[in-house]
Amino acid sequence: MAPLVQAPEHTASLIASALARLGSVGPEGDAARAWLVRRTLEEMGFHCEEDSPLQDLQGFLIASAHGPEIVLAATLTPTQQLAVYVHLLATAVLHRWDGEFAAQFAYVEGRAPKPRSERERREQAVASALARAILDGDLGRAPRYIYQTADAWPKPPLIRRWRRWALRLMVGAIHRVSLLLYWYSPRYQQLRAHPRWVRLAKRLSARSAT
Amino acid sequence: MADRDEVQIARWTAIREQVGVCLRAMRSEASQARLSGDLEDLGYHVTQSMISRYEQGVLDAPLSRERMVGWALCCQALSSAACQQMLELAGHFLPWPKADLKRFDETLQRARALPLPDQIILRRKLLWHILGVRELPTPAPVEAIR
Numbered sequence: 386m387a388p389l390v391q392a393p394e395h396t397a398s399l400i401a402s403a404l405a406r407l408g409s410v411g412p413e414g415d416a417a418r419a420w421l422v423r424r425t426l427e428e429m430g431f432h433c434e435e436d437s438p439l440q441d442l443q444g445f446l447i448a449s450a451h452g453p454e455i456v457l458a459a460t461l462t463p464t465q466q467l468a469v470y471v472h473l474l475a476t477a478v479l480h481r482w483d484g485e486f487a488a489q490f491a492y493v494e495g496r497a498p499k500p501r502s503e504r505e506r507r508e509q510a511v512a513s514a515l516a517r518a519i520l521d522g523d524l525g526r527a528p529r530y531i532y533q534t535a536d537a538w539p540k541p542p543l544i545r546r547w548r549r550w551a552l553r554l555m556v557g558a559i560h561r562v563s564l565l566l567y568w569y570s571p572r573y574q575q576l577r578a579h580p581r582w583v584r585l586a587k588r589l590s591a592r593s594a595t
Numbered sequence: 596m597a598d599r600d601e602v603q604i605a606r607w608t609a610i611r612e613q614v615g616v617c618l619r620a621m622r623s624e625a626s627q628a629r630l631s632g633d634l635e636d637l638g639y640h641v642t643q644s645m646i647s648r649y650e651q652g653v654l655d656a657p658l659s660r661e662r663m664v665g666w667a668l669c670c671q672a673l674s675s676a677a678c679q680q681m682l683e684l685a686g687h688f689l690p691w692p693k694a695d696l697k698r699f700d701e702t703l704q705r706a707r708a709l710p711l712p713d714q715i716i717l718r719r720k721l722l723w724h725i726l727g728v729r730e731l732p733t734p735a736p737v738e739a740i741r
Contacts, residue, residue, distance in 0.1 A: 437716055438712055439712070439713050440709075440713055441709050442709065442713050442717075445717065445720075447721065450727075451724055454724075456716070485692065485695045486698050486724070488698075488702045490706075498708060
């Protein structure tokens with residue numbers, strides 16, 4: 386079955402790269418960043434609206450077989466638009482929705498209902514952490530398995546496969562443990578975003594992919 | 596009013612009472628006035644009087660697929676057995692698995708906690724996704740207070 390949101394991790398990667406190239410421009414540059422994010426989403430098949438008279442919602446995402454759609458409240462500032470776009474995209478990356486319909490709400494601060502379960506609370510926390518990584522322009526601040534499955538990794542040439550198999554097994558185990566900690570430990574989420582950890586993770590992934 | 600074929604009239608006459616039972620089951624405890632208002636917010640022209648007559652099975656005009664879907668959406672009953680039976684009686688088909696129809700209903704129930712303008716906007720979007728067409732541009736802004 387085709388995914389509801391085509392390649393959300395690829396979209397997240399494109400947006401993170403684009404925001405990294407744009408660099409840190411401060412709040413006054415958020416209009417440009419928000420525009421960039423919206424255009425990237427539209428290029429990837431999202432239908433975006435920014436003039437909806439929503440009140441308690443900052444925006445929502447609906448994904449169906451007819452395509453994904455993001456609707457934002459008309460009262461949002463560019464900074465808020467940027468945050469909501471990225472948060473909703475992070476949710477799509479996280480859930481990897483199956484079926485033919487999914488919806489996600491982004492509430493105005495203070496208006497969100499309490500999480501219905503511990504799992505939902507964790508999902509929200511992880512989506513927020515992933516959104517921060519995208520906004521910072523570096524998906525490496527989140528565990529790789531959040532946005533890339535092992536199947537998506539490039540395969541090394543046949544002659545070197547056996548030698549790399551053991552290394553990949555070990556690296557895969559490390560990624561899984563990292564993913565597990567990322568889900569259950571807010572402290573690990575902060576630690577994982579630290580530049581030193583990011584460099585270490587990238588180095589580890591690069592070695593296992595070659 | 597558009598001319599209807601004799602066959603169409605005969606078919607609707609044969610099923611309208613059963614359809615009415617399904618409509619009543621879907622509406623459950625919600626009032627007809629509220630349902631009429633919800634349908635009007637979605638762009639339907641279905642008055643409270645029409646709702647009553649549809650449920651009694653006495654209205655001559657056949658209920659269209661779009662109205663059936665809108666009715667079920669406003670009652671959060673897209674996945675209900677009554678909705679399924681109603682669509683089968685009328686020979687209509689919604690190309691959605693039951694699990695997704697349930698997700699639609701759960702989303703609509705969750706949205707009940709939102710203020711009315713937000714609910715209207717969300718329902719409109721969901722309706723167009725369910726029916727599989729792109730929403731037409733609205734000629735007037737949504738009223739904040741009815």
